[in-house]
Amino acid sequence: MTEKDIVPYRPGLEGVTAGISSVSDIVAEENRLIYRGYDILDLAAHAEFEEVAYLVLHGDLPTRSQLETFKAELLKHRELPSELYSVLKNLPKSSNLMGALQVGVATLGAMEPLANDNSHEANLQKATKLTAQMATLVANGWRILQGKEPTPPSNSLNHASNFLHMLFGKEPDEFYGKVMNLTFILYAEHGYNASTFTARVIASTLADMHSAVTGAIGALKGALHGGANEAAMEAMLAVGTPDRAESWVLEQLGQKKRIMGFGHREYKTGDIRATILRNYVQKVAERAGDMKWFEIQDIMQKVVLREKNLHPNVDFPAAAIYYMMGIDIPVYTPIFAAARITGWSAHIIEQHDNNRLLRPRSDYNGPRDLAFKPIDQRG
Numbered sequence: 010m011t012e013k014d015i016v017p018y019r020p021g022l023e024g025v026t027a028g029i030s031s032v033s034d035i036v037a038e039e040n041r042l043i044y045r046g047y048d049i050l051d052l053a054a055h056a057e058f059e060e061v062a063y064l065v066l067h068g069d070l071p072t073r074s075q076l077e078t079f080k081a082e083l084l085k086h087r088e089l090p091s092e093l094y095s096v097l098k099n100l101p102k103s104s105n106l107m108g109a110l111q112v113g114v115a116t117l118g119a120m121e122p123l124a125n126d127n128s129h130e131a132n133l134q135k136a137t138k139l140t141a142q143m144a145t146l147v148a149n150g151w152r153i154l155q156g157k158e159p160t161p162p163s164n165s166l167n168h169a170s171n172f173l174h175m176l177f178g179k180e181p182d183e184f185y186g187k188v189m190n191l192t193f194i195l196y197a198e199h200g201y202n203a204s205t206f207t208a209r210v211i212a213s214t215l216a217d218m219h220s221a222v223t224g225a226i227g228a229l230k231g232a233l234h235g236g237a238n239e240a241a242m243e244a245m246l247a248v249g250t251p252d253r254a255e256s257w258v259l260e261q262l263g264q265k266k267r268i269m270g271f272g273h274r275e276y277k278t279g280d281i282r283a284t285i286l287r288n289y290v291q292k293v294a295e296r297a298g299d300m301k302w303f304e305i306q307d308i309m310q311k312v313v314l315r316e317k318n319l320h321p322n323v324d325f326p327a328a329a330i331y332y333m334m335g336i337d338i339p340v341y342t343p344i345f346a347a348a349r350i351t352g353w354s355a356h357i358i359e360q361h362d363n364n365r366l367l368r369p370r371s372d373y374n375g376p377r378d379l380a381f382k383p384i385d386q387r388g
């Protein structure tokens with residue numbers, strides 16, 4: 010490599026193009042998000058998560074018969090192998106769900122007959138299975154950690170409603186099923202974010218899909234990425250009441266702390282996913298008969314915008330919605346993972362289909378030419 014081939018270092022790789030992809034496009038200056046050519050506004054308004062999962066994985070919207078076949082395939086894989094339930098039941102009850110999710114996906118990978126087949130066809134099969142299994146892993150994984158029995162998946166409910174059915178162990182409210190469907194769609198895919206990039210780096214070594222997904226779950230866990238939805242809810246709970254919202258935000262900013270659920274590397278004038286979900290914070294609050302979290306969000310949004318010129322990202326409204334639906338906070342980031350499995354898989358497939366090892370360089374800033382001292386002459 011010659012000097013002219015070396016791209017200057019950019020902290021956080023900001024603005025660096027690290028690949029070419031046809032899975033999604035973030036048009037930040039227009040506040041648009043596009044999955045495989047379709048605007049997220051249209052998908053959010055009209056689609057079922059299963060259609061979007063098919064779109065993200067296969068590259069186009071399904072016909073009716075393609076959708077039926079895909080749904081049947083998902084249904085077939087909703088239940089987890091009994092060996093995996095044994096693994097989950099053997100985890101200490103104090104385990105965290107993101108860790109359990111990694112254990113779950115790694116276990117499925119260890120048991121997967123097609124594990125070492127990275128062909129397009131095998132990868133699609135594994136992605137479809139994982140899309141079905143991850144929802145069960147999150148819902149029933151959480152139940153097991155709570156000391157409850159897993160709920161057998163439904164054969165009739167769609168993906169999002171079945172998720173709620175398994176999590177709560179009862180028939181879900183129809184409206185909440187629709188809202189869950191929407192958040193699954195909005196969380197499905199988002200370009201070269203940290204967890205997707207992690208998945209692609211792992212896949213680029215020719216490691217298998219389950220290994221790449223296990224790594225991606227780890228990257229998603231952090232509060233600067235998927236963990237922000239849980240951190241945002243903890244922040245709202247710390248605020249407590251609308252009258253404390255402004256002073257709480259000012260106090261945090263005064264201490265140079267970040268307000269979780271705000272800001273984004275790509276979007277600087279607003280995250281379209283947050284705009285879509287904002288209406289649903291209001292609708293869910295009205296349905297729950299308590300406007301408190303809507304009002305707290307309203308004030309926090311105005312103050313963070315005024316003080317820092319930062320907009321909420323998708324995690325901020327999603328957190329309040331999940332909370333009002335009665336979902337326990339440690340399940341929020343795992344839900345994100347259960348939706349993002351589609352995007353991760355699509356990127357892993359794209360990587361394997363046209364692979365080159367992802368291996369950047371670093372600039373060394375440590376010492377050189379130190380004289381070696383025998384151990385009894387050191388310090």
Ligand SMILES: CC(C)(COP(=O)(O)OP(=O)(O)OC[C@H]1O[C@@H](n2cnc3c(N)ncnc32)[C@H](O)[C@@H]1OP(=O)(O)O)[C@@H](O)C(=O)NCCC(=O)NCCS
Nearest residue numbers: 232233234237266267268269270271272273274317322324
């Ligand atoms: C997502 C995030 C990491 C993107 O940040 P980025 O583009 O890399 O920007 P930086 O981390 O370099 O921050 C730039 C400046 O904005 C500030 N900032 C960014 N997000 C902030 C937030 N949520 N609250 C307060 N200040 C914030 C930083 O403190 C920094 O200020 P400084 O220049 O005075 O030090 C960042 O906005 C963040 O930490 N948000 C909170 C976590 C979150 O919601 N993550 C989910 C993303 S979908």
